[in-house]
Amino acid sequence: MQFKQIVGQAAIKQRLINSVTENRVSHAQLFLGPEGSGSLALAIAYAQYLSCLDKQADDSCGECSSCRKYQKLAHPDLHFSYPFFAKHKDDTAVTFIEQWRDAFLAWPYLNLDIWRGYLEAENKQANINIAECHQIIKKLSFKPFESEYKIIILWLPEYLDKEGNALLKIIEEPQPNTLFLLVAQNQDQILNTILSRTQLIKVPALTYEDIKAELINHRHQTESAAAEIAYLSNGNLTDALLMLQQDNKSYHTLFVQWLRLCFGNKGIELVAFVDGLAKMGRENQKNFIRYGISFIRECCLLIAGAGELVHLPATELETAQKLTAIMNLDMNEAITSELEKAHYHVERNANPKILFLDVSLQIMSFLKLKTSPQGNQYISN
Structure with a gap:
């Protein structure tokens, strides 16, 4: 995922690039934005930029060996954690990594309902369990394999219950060159103990003009259809794309x-x-x-x-x-x-x-x- 593939959010993109060029990369960052704003895509594009072997002034190169692996979400130093619908108490995010890759590559503006559709969720509740917390600690106890940074992107930390406190020490005192990128929608539902240990990056909802332009230029919609869907989506590109279907x-x-x-x-x-x-x-x-x-x-x-x-x-x-x-x-x-x-x-x-x-x-x-x-x-x- 490159920054140029993400709709709008020019100011956030520039802020993220500046943090790298000015060597001000915080080890724990929280991307906080409403559904459909692109906060997850921004976190992944940022991780790709950090790991790119030939960084450009405004984006990752998209061609080096690191970028090619990132485009498949298969880089050995890129890890994901997310809510899932556990069938067994020992299930972790790794159990569902293939479905996760398929879901994000098809829907960079993923939401929990779309993610549910990629799993046999039945009536189970989504959560991030204690087994996953232990798995995160294990993953991050090693040095980066081939990049400068080992990066974990934790999507929807709102689904961490009190088990999330097991991550406090590694978030506060991570291994060298280890980055936590949390992607959330509701600040009030995140454990305060985790919230206080992260640098906040607020991602705003997309503008009407951003969504309308995306629908016309890349989704082959007429001016009137794009205008109506952009208006109705209220800044949520996920909703806009679902309406197209x-x-x-x-x-x-x-x-x-x-x-x-x-x-x-x-x-x-x-x-x-x-x-x-x-x-x-x-x-x-x-x-x-x-x-x-x-x-x-x-x-x-x-x-x-x-x-x-x-x-x-x-x-x-x-x-x-x-x-x-x-x-x-x-x-x-x-x-x-x-x-x-x-x-x-x-x-x-x-x-x-x-x-x-x-x-x-x-x-x-x-x-x-x-x-x-x-x-x-x-x-x-």
């Missing part, structure tokens, strides 16, 4: 049609529309609702006179401006609340036809009858 209709067109049917009190047409939503599949239903939440929030900005903060494609902005003539902040807040509850229940396998019909009636009452929001109960399958 789904049978997407235009969420904007569908959502505005839904609002119009609700406002017009089109009972029979609304029931038929809800039938269509119920057949979309759960992931598309979740994305549709998420789009609606984001779109309504943009309408709120317009109503509040903060149009300069609105980030909508031109056609969607025009629609939002028209909708603000019949909507107010209270209505928008009520609709957003209903959509958030609907998203929660879709994730928990609610009956989609009943759910969307109930939400439709609620939206209809907000838009047409101007009533206050009421609590809902959805019936699960």
Whole structure:
């Protein structure tokens, strides 16, 4: 993995390169960024740069023997630790290393759900067990084999329970030229004893423009499709790439049609529309609702006179401006609340036809009858 293969994050890339050229490489670093920001890919690209035999000014060479091994995640001085779904108490990350390589090489913006799909996870909980902690200590007790550094990349240290305290000594006093690169999403879930021993590198979510450009330039999406997916992904490239695999209709067109049917009190047409939503599949239903939440929030900005903060494609902005003539902040807040509850229940396998019909009636009452929001109960399958 080279820096040039990672979307955006120019400032972080430069900071990492500077730490090497200025000989300021900390032995324990925590890459902290939200899902889909590229923090794992950045850690691997950084490790490759550190080990490259012909470092360039802005990237590893990609051609030396070290880089070629890194590109297969098979360098003898590169080690990985990650949550897994243990079948036996002695299982460690090494047990699943082939699946790990396959998963990352296919999905550099890997998340836990995608990783689960590469394993026979069944209903097991992911964790990093005590056997893995002992394996890490054993691996790092030796000197580097052929590179200047021996590097371990620990993905999602949030899944280290109290067993993680076994790593404290080796993190604080590692062997010479041994580096810990931790990659996390939630700082609050990391053991404080580990957190206090690392140098923090905050990785921000990707920008709308970064994701849109990636979808157009490398994923062969049209301008309008890229704009909608980039907007809906909310800075998460993993979500954006997953959306490409789904049978997407235009969420904007569908959502505005839904609002119009609700406002017009089109009972029979609304029931038929809800039938269509119920057949979309759960992931598309979740994305549709998420789009609606984001779109309504943009309408709120317009109503509040903060149009300069609105980030909508031109056609969607025009629609939002028209909708603000019949909507107010209270209505928008009520609709957003209903959509958030609907998203929660879709994730928990609610009956989609009943759910969307109930939400439709609620939206209809907000838009047409101007009533206050009421609590809902959805019936699960």
